[in-house]
Amino acid sequence: MPSNKTCPLVEQYLGYLAVIKGRSENTVNEYRTDLLMFSAL
Helix, strand or coil, rough: CCCCCCCCCHHHHHHHHHHHCCHHHHEEEEHHHHHHEEEEE
């Protein structure tokens, strides 16, 4: 999963979603986008 200026904790969470929760790559990418937008506020 490529990082796009996210912190390591966020990347760990996204990895958890993919590996443990079995979320699709598209879902994880959407979560990343949402978290980046939220952190920019």
